[in-house]
Structures are given as structure tokens and as C-alpha cells.
Amino acid sequence: MTRNEIIDDLKKRFKDDITNIFDKSEKRVYVEIKPESLERCATYLFKDLKARFNIASGVDTRLHIEILYHFSIEYINLLISLRVKLKREKPVINSLAPVFKGANWIEREIHEILGVEFRGHPDLRRLLLSEDWPEGVYPLRRDYTEWDKTAIRDRGV
Amino acid sequence: MLKSPWVFHFSTGSCNNCDIEVLDCLTPRFDIERFGMLLAPSIKHADVILVTGSCNRKSAVRLKRLYEQAPKPCLVVAIGECSLSRGMFIYSYNCPVPLDKIVPVDAYIPGCPPKPEAIISGAVKLIEKIKGNL
């Protein structure tokens, strides 16, 4: 299928799930979907269109927490990014780890640095931060402040 | 110790550039073995610890434990900007303190990364300093 056929097919197939499509350029498309539809859309992209999952990036805009899932379809050089917006007070979404194993580690990382809960993840423990890092403190949130009283932040000159 | 110091190399969260330059010192072009330095098989035989990296929280715990296990007297050499004062990672949430607040440091070799010639020159200066003190 050509690039425009794929985009039109997505618009038809998921017309109740898609809230916005931003067709940025020949190679980049940003599709905003409702959080409930993530598994359906991601499974279609991974299994039927044979797209490769690149990575998921979590962003804390001050209004909500966004997660973008990036998929590449190599043979037409197209990168589709699925965007979901979650509530900031209690961000919860279904995990994609049961669909493909490549999502396992990145969900652990987003869980510990942004505080998003992934329902159905087989093993949601710490990936990067150390054991003495306090619970509930998420480094990449906009309201993160230094909690460590013993940290030295000047060079001593 | 002075005749042939055994060096132990430890990286506390570095980008590995300094580590590769330290290994380059052991390869035929630079070859610190002619100064009698050998890589120690374990921390219990080490005379000199070469430390690279900006100590992040997970590695600082291991570094402290390692330093306690090394037989004293043991010299610590800080290689690269990250171990001098954390360099550009001074505001990072995962690197709270510089290296010399965790273990006492005897020599500092600046550079990002320091060239093998600089590392050898630093090591030789350290040996001269100790010989001078004895």
C-alpha cells in the first residue's frame, strides 16, 4: 500500500478512536487517539502493517501527561506516532508488553521517571533508579524539586 | 609497590571514553607495561585504583565497598572531567556528590577524555611524587 492509502485506511478503520491527525510531512504523521484504543491501534500497526516499534516517549506538559508511541514502516519510509493524553493526577493505561516484548523495558522506565501505571505489565519494577530513591518522586515531572539534602551543586571555588 | 604497581580500573557511570583510553594505554602503541604497571586481577591485589565516571547513586555504593576492600595504602587516581567534579553532570539528579567526597583522591588527570599520553604522564608523576615523599 502507498503512504496515502495507509493513512486513509487508518482514518476509516479507527474513526471512533482517532481524535486528531497531524500530517506533518511526507515521512512523519502524528495520530492522537483515545487511551482506551491504544491496544487495538498498536496491535494493528505491529501485526498487520508489520511496523517496527521504535520507542515510547513520555512528556509532562503541565496540563496532562502525554505518551507517544513511535512506529516505523520502513518500506515506504513513514514514521507514525500514536499520541495518548493521560490525566496528570492518576495516569493509567494498558500495557503493550503482552502484544510485543519490545515494550517491556520502556514501560518500566516511564513508570519510574513519570509515574504512569501500566495495567497488565508482567514485571513493573525499577529499571534505572537506585533503591534509595524515594517512592513517589518522579524526576521528569515539571514539579520535581531536589529532595536530597546532602547533594553538592557547586564546584567549591 | 613502586617497582610495579598493580592498577585496578573501575568505572562509576561514565560514557566509557576514558575507559577506552585507559585500555589504549595497555595496547602496543602506548604500552604502560614498560613502566611496570599491570592490571590487577582483583581488588585485593590493587595498589592503585583508576576511577572514571561521575559517581551516580548506584555506583557510589559499590565504589565505597570496593575502596574498603582494597589493602591500604592504596592510591586513587581520578581520570577525566566527570570524576574531577562531575563536569557537565553537576546538576544531574542522579549524581549528587563529586568523587573526592566519597573516597580520598591522590591524583587528578583532567581531559574529556584525556589522551593516553596524558594518562601515562599523570601516572608517572604520581610515582615520582610518592618516591619523593618516601
Add this chain to the structure above:
Amino acid sequence: MAKSVIPIGPYHPLQEEPEFFRLTVDGETVVDIDVNIGYNHRGIEKLSERKTFDQSTFVIERICGICSTSHPFAYTRAVEDIIPVEVPPRAKYIRTIIAEGERIHSHLLWLGLAGHFLGYNTVYMWVWKLREEILDVMEILSGNRNNYAMFKPGGVRRDINPDDIPSAVKKIDSIIPTLNRLKKAIVDDPVLHVRLKGIGILTKEDAIDYCALGPTSRASGVAKDVRKDAPYGAYDQIDWDMIVAENGDVFDKVVVRVLEVFESIKIMKTCLKNLPEGEIDLNIADIPPGEGIGAHEAPRGETFHYVRSDGTNRPARHKVRAPTFMNLPTCNSTVIGETISDAAIILASIDPCYCCTERIAVRNEKGKKIYSGKDLIRLSQQKTEIIKRKMRIK
């Protein structure tokens, strides 16, 4: 080969705990593996939000020292994708030259370490000596052996002096005969065939399911390479081949990397000889609000950067994904079921940052530690000796 015992090695002797790779064994077979990372986590994504777009390039370069060009390359492409804009042709060629030079030195570094793990210490010393020639070339072209600092959003920072090009090409040519001998020695060595074929197989389905990248997945038959699928730089103007192998075992991973070195040499020399004239920098003044994505084929796989800008001169969010992040979990499917004497080389064949493979511990089912990382390397070297002896007797 003459027996020469070199008393030193490149690895860190094992620390007590905690371990990077925790292998659980039943007898001689590995039944479980747990990977524990976080020792290099320096919070670069948060740090990037304090720096301007231009300063961020210097921070990004220090994410990894071995592939110190691939991260700035992907980052500058991401920032240019926000606008979007294309850099001038001369900048594209210079970027390609630096990137391919880095690929050569990274693959040679890995070959040396793999040789050490297998007990071929002379190969390790030879290859690292060869690698010094490439680092000399990079020093002639860019001024530094390692952190080249050549990239900026909009082009490159410094130009290549045309007087330097003949000496650089001459140095590259000087390593080709030794590399040819090395290729023949590796690809035709019967001991390596027995030692490495059929070990640590990553099937094509698993490679797709784990979303593996780079030589790790190309050795399993997945023919994907960012330089061919989404061409950038000078890659679409030069004739070169993508190396793909079929079986997915450790031998294929070695062969893919060795052959990629030759392709990189071809690309680098062609770019140096045909460098177009012109500007090297677009002098971008402002980055408008928006999002951009940039990818580059690093020696280990695809590096992916996502940058979001809100119109100020600092990134609002910068997501970095190194290729090893996707390749490391594949060890769950390649190591389990193999013997411990093969574990060291299978873990090394993913080509992680080299210090990761040394921090290994092996426990039996009761949880008692029985082998350390150094022991695993020794077991691996012993297995090669046994195979060599058997074949000489035949």
C-alpha cells in the same frame, strides 16, 4: 598461531555485587537470566532541558564514548526535522565521513574484545593496534581521537581542510591489507566455525518481537538499516551494500560486523574523494514550536531522538533511545538453554557497552554464587582450547 600468553586483559575483574547479568544455572545449562542496569544513568534527558539547543549537542556526545557521533547525528537531525530543513551537501558529506570512521573504530574495538573472550589474545592486540590508525585519521580530519564535536543543528561546526585529505586516504589504505588477512582468518577458521556456529541463535521472529536493531537483527535475516530505508547524509549517493546473514548465531554476527567494516571504508574513501564545495552551516536562528524525530544507524543499531520545542531556545523534552536498550532484552531468548562456557561470548555478541559484559554472576538454583564474570571468560577461552586440540589431533 604462536602461543603467546599476554598477562593483561581489558576487562574489569568482577566486583562483588550487585551484578549486571545474573545467570541461574542447572548443572551446565543456563535456565534464567536477569539484567540489572542503571549504573550509567546520569539523567541526561533532564539535563538537556536546562541547556540550549546548541549546548545540548555537547552533552549528547557524552552519552556513549564508543558511538559518540551517532547521538549528535540523530539529535541534530531531530532538531532539523522540527522546522523541517535540509543541510547543505558539503555538510552531509562531512557528517557521513565522521559517522563511518566511527563505525570502523567501533567494530574493530568489538572484534578485539571478542577475540579476547575466545582466547585469541594476539588478535585482540593486533586489532587494537589497527584501530589506532583509524583514530589517527579521525584526528587528522577533526582534531580529536574521540569526541569530535563536529555536529551542530544546521550543519557541521568545522570544515575539513582539503590538504588533509590525501594523508587521511593514505592512512585508510594502509590498513586494508591487514583487514583482508583478518577477514580471511576469521571467516575461514575451522576452529571458529565449530566454536561459534549454532550458538546463541536469535530467530527472525524473536528479532522482530523484541524490536532488535543493527547487526544483531541483520544477522538474523531482518534486512533493516536506517541508511537504506530512510536515506540521509550522503548514503543515497554512494554505491554500498547492506550486509545481512541468515542464521542469527554468534558466527553470523561476527561476519556481519567484519564485512560492514569494508563497506564503511568504501563509503568513507568515496566521500573523501568526492567532497562537494559549498557552505557547511545553515546558521539556523530560531527553532519554531513543534516536534521532530531523528534517527541514525549507529554501529550498534538505530539511535532514535525525539525533540519537542516550545519556541524558546531550550528543548521542552528530549527523549534519547540508544540501540542497546532494545538489543539487551534479546539475551532472554539467546542465552537461556545454552551452556555457561558460551554465555560470555553470546552476551558480548549483542555489543553492549563493553563494561556491561564483565559484571556477570552465575548462581545455581539455590541462589549460591558459583562463578564470576572472570570465570565465565576463562571457561569460554578453555572451550576454544579444547576445540583446537581436538581438531589438531584429527
